[in-house]
Amino acid sequence: MQPTSTQNLVLFGDNLDAVAGLPDASFTLVYLDPPFNTGRAQVRRAVTSTRTTTGGLRGFKGRTYERVRGDILSYDDAFEDYWSFLEPRLAEAWRLLADDGTLYLHLDYREAHYAKVLLDALFGRECFLNEIIWAYDYGAKSKNRWPTKHDTILVYVKDPAKYHFDSTAVDREPYMAPGLVTPEQAERGKLPTDVWWHTIVSPTGREKTGYPTQKPEGILRRIIQASSRPDDRVLDFFAGSGTTGAVAAALGRRFVLVDRSAEAIEVMRRRLPEDTVFETVAPAAGGVAAAGA
Template sequence: MPAENSETWPRGGNDLVVQGDNLAVIRDFPDETFRLIYLDPPFNTGRAQSRQSSAMVRSETGDRVGFKGQRYETVKGTLYGYDDEFADYWEFLEPRLREAWRLLTPDGTLYLHLDYREVHYAKVMLDALFGRECFLNEIIWAYDYGARSRRKWPSKHDTILVYVKDPSGYFFDSRGVDREPYMAPGLVTAEKAALGKLPTDVWWHTIVSPTGREKTGYPTQKPEGVLRRIVQASSAPGDWVLDFFAGSGTTGAVAQSLGRRFVLVDENPEAVAVIRRRLGERDTLSYLS
């Protein structure tokens, strides 16, 4: 559990919403606190540059010592002028993902939510930070809404990369996940059809409806149904869940509804205002800025 002397962690173990730079905030959190971390960071920046970047890879023969005595070696490479300024994106995201690894419990899981612009590079980054053996799943969230391109296949999915802290001892509760209808119920027994099936790594789920009850008006809001599945599978009631790109606060709303504890961090005051309206005021929830 969080250290009692932490300035950013509320005394009494309250759920927490923090307005501030997420890297500065989470660096004050104690090691191995969260069983589940979900991140939905901003995607690209739109400018082209090139520069050399480096990543730290865990290695028994590495020349650097990191968390809990783990040894690392430095891997360098060149990133060439991507339209989305990927070199800057790497520099932005890498230290935050390193902190996510530190903050996960030994049986914890990270879900990183991106789109097609950055996900392939993020996979390489996470392989370096966590180890390739810690890669658990590539989840495709598919939806069918919005504009249609006539010059290519319309882009109607996001990708969620799933990494665990320890591939031999991570928490995953398939029995706690809401089941879904079979696409061809006639091919299974009546009992199986009535029960439904466990989801695969392809999730068909609509976006947040412009007229639905979930709608907050926040532009990057994700649907509760997607987060509900993640929280059900990779945490248990009473566990701590972290989202330090909190946006509209969907992670907190779902965690609260499922009996999990949560910490949300976002630098944008508009996001924190949306979260405050969405989650309300209660004795067990603290807001810090």
């Protein structure tokens, strides 16, 4: 199904199959929160990327990309399965981004450094915008190393000369040292930097849906405010509990969400606006466990 520009849509099925029918350059913002590569076995499809002068994946950087990819995959066999799963989805994300569009790839510390190098070669280093660190302080405390309390969000744009970014639309945050600024500045708050201090979803808070990988609305709100405008279209490949859609709708954006988890679909049915359309995509062979926001 091809959604209209005014339709909110949830697609139930494998995201590669689901997004294949969506038109090129139709989203201002694409967000991916894939399963983190924490040692779980991944079932993957065989996908190759080759240089071509007649169409193909236009964002790829030809031989440079293939060389970088080969170097990394030969260095870390464990990463190969994960990247072979993630790579075709990033290629589709590039296709679906409008010229003023932005990609947000949400990862943890195990994969972010590999993904950064490969995305530089895949999208073009000039298309790298930010590495956002989402820092939180919750959960177990390690006694034999510095406790790991952050995620990484890599931000790439389709065209560095055309992308949309509006920092003035983003909710401000308190100064960490309000005594060092004027009272007026302290009351207004400051624009966020690339380090975001934000708690996880509270186990007893109003946001809690019970979905295990749910992300806070505040994180998605900041992303959507900065990198899209009212009535723009937002796509989430791994929708999970539907946070991206819930925030997008509240901000006057339209969304397309994809997930292959029946549990996620049921959570989204309860959470998203009543006019949201739910469609089932023909099941694909293979795949991995759902993650998502």
